[in-house]
Amino acid sequence: MSGRRLAQSMEYELDDIDRKLLNLLQENARYTALDLAEAVGVSDNTIHNRMERLEEAGVITGYTTAIDHDPTGLALYFHFTCTAAISDRSEVASQAATIPQVLEVVELMTGQKNLQLKAVGAEDEDITRIAEQLDDLRLEINNENLIRVERRLPLDFFEAGGQPDET
Structure with missing residues (x-):
């Protein structure tokens, strides 16, 4: 199980491909590399490489299943x-x-x-x-x-290009 920290020693520089990839994975961590490649507009090899880099950098810390208990x-x-x-x-x-x-x-x-x-x-x-x-x-x-009710929402920061939503 991974834990969040108050601050990281180094910040990982996300580009548009990384942000799109993270946004899609928040939506559904079971997307295939081919699904992600088509949605992002790159090859599935690029997706594999990006995911590996994001994992090594500690940006992606795991893949979980949302369970309704x-x-x-x-x-x-x-x-x-x-x-x-x-x-x-x-x-x-x-x-x-x-x-x-x-x-x-x-x-x-x-x-x-x-x-x-x-x-x-x-x-x-x-x-x-x-x-x-x-x-x-x-x-x-x-x-x-x-x-009574708990709602988990994806962080739209990635979809917004890494900028706070002004709306």
Whole structure:
């Protein structure tokens, strides 16, 4: 699993082909190299080379599948806001990421409320179990919310040619 960092040591210079490629991959990571080549207007070899460079540079860190957990019986989505001791935050975040049914752990650069977690469960007891496991890690749970709807959107920065959208 890859983590985001506050700042990278080197910035990778994206050109129009890279931006188009990233925009398309956000839309559907299962596009074939041929599909991408046709959409971008280059050869499939160029696509392979670009993807390899973007992976080596750490721009592309993996390929994931978006899963709707509702049909699997895991219809409860919870968001926890927690506080960890600053000295233990990274270690506790790593441990929290191993708890079954925890989907996401985010470390924040704050003193209080410095960890956010998303988890799924089939019933209230699942969420209680997760909360107890967070407590076992000496995390103070500051807030617990049931998520009604979550929308994941592609970043239109790439489509806009790397410029903020003025609309």
